[in-house]
Structure formats: structure tokens, C-alpha cells
Amino acid sequence: MKRIDKPVLLVVFGASGDLSKRKLIPALYHLAYQNLLPPNFTVIGFARTHYTDEQFRALALEGVREFGSAPLDETIWHWFSQGLFYQTGNYDDLASFKALAECVATLDKQRHTAGNHVYYLATPPSVFHEITTLIHEAGLCAPNPRPESPSAAHCRVVIEKPFGQDLASAQKLNEHLLSLFSEEQIYRIDHYLGKETVQNILVFRFGNGIFEPIWNRNYIDHIQITVAETLGIGDRGGYYDKAGAIRDMVQNHMMQLLSFTAMEPPVVFDPKAVRDQKVNVLRAIRPLKPEEVERSVVRAQYGPGVSDGKEVPGYTSEKGVPADSTTDTYVAWKLEIDSWRWKGVPFYLRTGKALAAKVTEVNIVFRKPPLMLFETMNGDKVPPSNVLTLRIQPDEGIRLSFDAKRPGPSVIIERVAMDFSYREQFGSQPSADAYERLLLDAIAGDTTLFIRRDEVELAWYHVTRVLEGWEAQEQKARKQDKKELVLPKYAAGTWGPKEADELLARDGRYWRNPTSLRLLR
Ligand code: BG6
Numbered sequence: 001m002k003r004i005d006k007p008v009l010l011v012v013f014g015a016s017g018d019l020s021k022r023k024l025i026p027a028l029y030h031l032a033y034q035n036l037l038p039p040n041f042t043v044i045g046f047a048r049t050h051y052t053d054e055q056f057r058a059l060a061l062e063g064v065r066e067f068g069s070a071p072l073d074e075t076i077w078h079w080f081s082q083g084l085f086y087q088t089g090n091y092d093d094l095a096s097f098k099a100l101a102e103c104v105a106t107l108d109k110q111r112h113t114a115g116n117h118v119y120y121l122a123t124p125p126s127v128f129h130e131i132t133t134l135i136h137e138a139g140l141c142a143p144n145p146r147p148e149s150p151s152a153a154h155c156r157v158v159i160e161k162p163f164g165q166d167l168a169s170a171q172k173l174n175e176h177l178l179s180l181f182s183e184e185q186i187y188r189i190d191h192y193l194g195k196e197t198v199q200n201i202l203v204f205r206f207g208n209g210i211f212e213p214i215w216n217r218n219y220i221d222h223i224q225i226t227v228a229e230t231l232g233i234g235d236r237g238g239y240y241d242k243a244g245a246i247r248d249m250v251q252n253h254m255m256q257l258l259s260f261t262a263m264e265p266p267v268v269f270d271p272k273a274v275r276d277q278k279v280n281v282l283r284a285i286r287p288l289k290p291e292e293v294e295r296s297v298v299r300a301q302y303g304p305g306v307s308d309g310k311e312v313p314g315y316t317s318e319k320g321v322p323a324d325s326t327t328d329t330y331v332a333w334k335l336e337i338d339s340w341r342w343k344g345v346p347f348y349l350r351t352g353k354a355l356a357a358k359v360t361e362v363n364i365v366f367r368k369p370p371l372m373l374f375e376t377m378n379g380d381k382v383p384p385s386n387v388l389t390l391r392i393q394p395d396e397g398i399r400l401s402f403d404a405k406r407p408g409p410s411v412i413i414e415r416v417a418m419d420f421s422y423r424e425q426f427g428s429q430p431s432a433d434a435y436e437r438l439l440l441d442a443i444a445g446d447t448t449l450f451i452r453r454d455e456v457e458l459a460w461y462h463v464t465r466v467l468e469g470w471e472a473q474e475q476k477a478r479k480q481d482k483k484e485l486v487l488p489k490y491a492a493g494t495w496g497p498k499e500a501d502e503l504l505a506r507d508g509r510y511w512r513n514p515t516s517l518r519l520l521r
Contacts, residue, residue: 004444007040009104009113011140013131014123015045015056015086019160024122025060026068027435032080033070036440040111045086046100056086069433083111091127097138104140115153117141118442124239125162129176132157136180143182158187158442161252162243163456167464174453187442188451192253194434197392197422199449201260201362202274204390204398212265214366216341221384224363224512225257227351230308231358232492233329237320244328246299246463249351252451255282255459257392258347261362262337271448275455282458284339293469296335298488298499299328302354305492312354312492326474326487329353332500333466334507346507350500354492359514360392374411385415387512397421 010028012020031037045056060081064072087103089096108115119135121128135141141155157177164170177186192198205211214220227249233240240248259278266273288296303314316323330352337347366386385403398420406412441449488497495513504510 003036004038004440006116007038007042007111007113008116008118008443009042009044009107009111010118010120010443011044011046011100011104012120012122013046013091013127014121016047016049016051016059017122019122020045021059021063022067023433023435024120024439025063027433027439029060029064029068029077029080030070030433030436031440033073033076037080038443040083040113041080042083042107042111042113043085044100044103044107045084046089048088048090050088051086053085057081057084060084091123092130092134094134094137097134097140101138101140115155117153117155118158119156120158120160120439120442122160125160125164128159128173132177132180141181141185143185154185154445155181156185156187156442156445157181158189160189162247163188163252163451164460165242165247166467167457167460170457170460174457178453183453184447186453187447188456189438190252190256190451191434191438192256193449193451194436194438195392196437197390197396198257198260199437201257201390206265215364217343217345219366220345221365221367222346222348222507222509223261224348224365225254225261225350225361226363226511226514227254227257227360228355228495228514229351229353229358230355230493232302232307232312232315232354233318233321235319237318240329241321241325241327244299245331245351245353246328246466250331250333250349251459251463254349254351255462256451257360257362258349259455261364261390262342262347264341269448271446274448275452279452279455279458280339281337282455282462284337284342285462286336286338287462288335288465288469290465290469290472293466294473296333296503297466297469298330298332298497298503299470300330300352300488300490300497300499301325301327302329302352302492303489305354305494307354307356307493308358314489314492315354328470328487330355330490330496330500332496332503334503335462348504348509348511350496350511352490352496356493356495357514358394361514362390362392363512364388364390365509365512374413383510389512391514395421395423397423 012024014020028037028043032041045051051059061077085103085107087100089100104117107113117140119141121131123131135157141157164173205215259281262281263277264280266277301315302312304317305312315321315327315329316325332348332350335347335349337345364387365384366388368384385401387401389399391397391399399417401415401417403413404416406414438449488499490497495511501511
């Protein structure tokens with residue numbers, strides 16, 4: 001990471017909340033610890049809760065102590081905390097924003113931040129509209145000269161997820177934002193793009209010469225992307241019940257993993273070239289017809305069970321969840337990408353809460369050899385031997401499996417693997433928190449790892465088709481009074497519903513469940 005020389009003032013809306021305390025402040029402090037923040041770096045926390053600057057600094061210190069990854073160094077903390085300020089205000093009140101504008105102007109002078117501003121919306125999406133409108137009305141963010149010039153003052157707006165609830169609401173939010181700011185000023189965040197191992201997909205694919213030639217339909221049988229979590233929804237019932245796994249994980253994080261895995265090489269590594277190629281993947285996904293949704297997408301909800309050694313209540317017994325909720329906590333989706341590279345190669349995506357393991361990985365399953373020469377391999381029934389596993393988290397690494405002859409007089413084949421483990425290779429796990437990288441990029445003005453307007457809308461386009469298909473299924477089931485037909489259940493602590501296994505079994509394939517393979521020590 002390169003140190004940024006241009007001083008910057010960051011305003012965090014929702015600064016008294018969880019995201020700010022757990023993620024943003026600890027990430028900023030860690031950047032300070034690594035000497036990566038610009039000189040005079042200044043933060044104004046803005047929220048409804050009343051705090052003084054000192055109280056906000058104390059809250060920030062708690063966050064750094066509890067959630068930070070860097071040791072607390074007195075000198076660095078002193079430097080960092082002297083740049084923390086707080087402004088109490090309401091998100092729908094112009095007077096509060098005018099007061100904020102005064103505070104910004106004063107600090108700009110005092111701390112020589114030269115009008116370079118980043119506004120971070122770490123708030124619930126219900127107030128995105130008001131906050132951005134008032135940022136504009138209070139004159140806090142003038143349009144940037146296009147393209148952003150290195151010497152002029154800049155203003156950027158960082159928007160947290162969820163970005164909309166469906167295609168129409170995402171389009172509406174985009175139109176609103178674009179009536180106030182230019183696309184170059186809007187940084188739509190997906191924290192998966194800040195993960196080292198997600199970025200490493202691109203380095204692995206395009207920094208090496210030997211994988212690209214086989215990264216296509218001629219060599220690859222299918223691709224599986226798994227984002228499994230062991231926890232249930234905890235106390236996020238109010239939010240989660242309106243979102244479900246498809247909005248919470250698939251529309252954003254999984255679509256990003258899919259894009260990185262399937263995209264064409266960009267001609268250069270710059271924001272436009274990279275994002276153009278990601279968008280092309282989303283454009284090439286074959287749109288599902290309503291009647292295809294039932295066959296291609298499985299949704300399910302967890303029932304009671306034991307996950308990761310802990311008792312998990314059934315989803316509908318969680319706090320804030322209606323007893324008759326039909327929200328999905330699990331989704332498995334078979335999708336096809338109609339491009340020269342991928343035609344005929346299915347992508348199987350799955351994600352769920354309260355599953356058997358916490359693991360995110362991409363499995364590239366290569367085709368079998370055209371002839372199975374070795375009898376002991378039990379003919380065609382043997383599963384494909386060559387699988388490339390990109391382990392995003394935990395135990396970050398990459399593994400290639402293949403078959404080898406066990407030493408001895410007869411031909412006994414054993415499945416073996418070549419491993420690359422971040423921990424073994426670099427002596428530690430990839431440590432930088434995803435937010436560190438993304439905050440730094442937003443401060444530096446690099447949009448490569450942020451989501452562009454067309455990207456977020458295309459992802460919603462496909463997800464909305466699924467949502468509409470589900471709605472049609474529900475209406476049909478309601479008429480027949482058969483709710484369980486549309487919403488299979490799985491016990492917490494398992495790998496999900498049998499319907500998801502059937503989704504692959506119909507194609508003669510099966511899910512690769514990471515724990516059973518004992519991947520990556
Ligand atoms: C968030 C979702 O975006 O990502 C959460 O809202 C989910 O429900 C989380 O648990 C997963 O992130 P990570 O980095 O732990 O894989």
C-alpha cells in the first residue's frame with residue numbers, strides 16, 4: 001500500500017453505531033499504525049447520539065482495543081485521536097447539516113485538509129436518501145471536475161450495503177445519487193472486494209501464464225462457489241428477515257466472487273478496464289425465466305440444530321423473526337454464462353447461515369481424462385480428480401488435487417494435492433481487514449474495488465428475476481396451502497437441504513463439502 005500525501009477529511013455518518021466501532025475506526029487506526037494515512041488525517045463522526053469529541057475518542061479507543069488488530073501505541077494513538085471530532089445531528093435536518101458544514105470548514109482551515117472530503121454512510125439504508133440530499137443541499141460536496149484532477153479538491157461518497165432491495169429500488173437510488181454526484185464520486189462498497197484472497201483471484205489468474213489457457217469450457221467441467229457460515233442470524237432478525245440470503249450474500253458478495261472467477265483479462269489494471277470485464281460477466285449470465293427459477297434455484301431455511309458446537313434455534317424462533325417467516329437463510333443457484341469461454345459450464349453458487357462450517361471457497365472442477373485407463377479407478381464413477389480450490393477464508397490458500405500412483409507392485413491410485421497456504425508461506429494469515437483496503441482506496445480515489453452503477457444493477461437484475469420467481473411460487477403454494485413445498489428446511493449444523501444436493505445430482509455432480517476434504521492444513 002502506498003502512503004497518500006493529500007490531506008483528507010472523512011465524515012462518518014452513523015459514527016455511534018456498530019460498523020463504525022467494530023470495523024471503520026479499528027481499520028483507520030491500523031492504517032495509522034502502518035503509517036498509511038495522509039498527513040493531518042481528520043475524521044468527523046456524525047450521528048444522532050450526543051457525544052463530545054472526547055467521548056467519541058473514548059468510544060473509538062474502545063473499538064480499537066476490542067476489535068483492532070494493531071497494538072495500541074501511545075504516540076500513534078495520540079496522533080490519530082487528535083484528528084477525531086464529533087458532531088451531533090439528525091439525518092433529515094438541514095440545520096444539522098449546515099452545522100456540519102461549518103465544522104468541516106473550520107477543520108479544513110485548522111488542519112489544512114484543503115477541501116478534500118470523503119463522506120462515509122455507515123447507516124441503515126433507510127436514511128441514504130436524506131443524508132445524500134442534505135450533503136448536497138448544505139454544500140458539503142461540490143461536483144468533481146471530471147475526470148478528478150490530482151491537484152483540485154475532491155469529494156467522494158461511500159455507500160454501504162445493502163444497495164437497494166431489488167432492481168427498481170437500486171435504480172431509484174442510483175438515479176437519486178447521480179442527480180447529486182457524478183459516478184466517479186460514488187463508492188459503492190462490497191467488503192468482499194477488500195479481502196486479500198478475493199483480490200488474489202485476479203493475481204492468480206492474470207499474473208501467471210499457465211492457468212489462463214485452461215480456464216475455459218475446454219478444460220473445466222463446472223465451478224462451485226460456496227460461502228458457508230456457521231452462525232445463525234443472531235440479533236439481526238429485523239434486518240435479515242427482509243433481506244434473506246439472496247439479498248444479504250448472493251446479490252453482492254457471491255456475484256463479486258463469480259465475476260472475478262469468470263471475467264476476461266482486462267487490457268490494463270485500471271478501474272474502468274477491470275469493471276468493464278466484471279460487468280461483461282453479469283451481462284452474459286443467462287436470465288432465468290420465471291418457470292426456470294424453481295428448477296435452478298433452491299432456497300431453504302434453517303431449523304433447530306447444533307452448529308459449531310452451539311445450539312442454534314430454528315430461524316423462525318430467532319429474535320425479531322415472525323413465526324411464519326418464509327425468508328431464505330440458504331440459497332443454491334445453478335447459473336449459466338453464455339460466453340465463448342463459459343458456454344456449457346455450469347456455475348453452482350450456494351450460501352447459508354447455520355451450516356456445518358464457516359468457509360468461503362471457489363472450486364474449479366476440471367474435466368476427467370477422456371479415457372479412464374486405470375481399472376482400479378472404478379471407471380466413470382470416479383469423481384473428477386483435478387480440482388483447483390481457491391480458499392478465500394479461513395485457512396486462506398490454494399490447492400490443486402490430482403491422482404498419483406501409490407508406491408507398490410499394483411496400480412493403486414490415490415488422490416493427492418499441492419497446497420499453497422498463506423499462513424505457511426507468509427508466516428501469517430492475510431491480516432489486513434477488508435475495510436482497511438477499501439477505506440484506503442476511497443481516501444486515495446481508486447474505484448477499482450468498488451461497484452459501478454451498471455454492475456450493481458445487473459446483479460440486481462438477475463436476483464430480481466429469482467425473487468419474482470419465488471413470489472410466483474409462493475402465490476401458487478398459498479393457494480394450495482402448501483408452504484413447505486416452496487421452502488425446504490435444513491437442520492442447523494448440516495450442509496443444507498437435500499434439494500440442493502439434488503440440484504447437482506440431476507447433473508451427475510455433487511457439492512464439495514470442504515470439511516470432508518480436510519483442505520489446507
Ligand atoms: C455481510 C452480511 O455482508 O457479510 C452478513 O450482511 C455476513 O450476514 C457477512 O455474515 C459475511 O462476511 P464475512 O467477511 O464474515 O464472510
